[in-house]
Amino acid sequence: MDASPQNIKPVCGEQVLELLNCTIESPYEKDKCQRLLDSLRQCVINKKVKKFFLDKPSIGKPEGRNEKGN
Numbered sequence: 001m002d003a004s005p006q007n008i009k010p011v012c013g014e015q016v017l018e019l020l021n022c023t024i025e026s027p028y029e030k031d032k033c034q035r036l037l038d039s040l041r042q043c044v045i046n047k048k049v050k051k052f053f054l055d056k057p058s059i060g061k062p063e064g065r066n067e068k069g070n
Contacts, residue, residue, distance in 0.1 A: 012043040016052070 022033040
């Protein structure tokens with residue numbers, strides 16, 4: 001099994017993405033998002049997650065651009 005950084009999946013990553021995507025859906029489905037939050041909560045309890053962090057500070061910036069805008 002290849003354990004390179006590209007192949008490592010974040011703990012509870014799928015649940016996090018589903019919850020985040022739920023929050024931007026229109027119309028907003030509060031009950032659905034609550035179920036996804038509960039699912040994420042159960043995952044972090046089961047996996048004994050202590051803290052989440054973002055790996056890259058450039059999240060939200062277009063790929064291929066540096067700080068100077070090139």
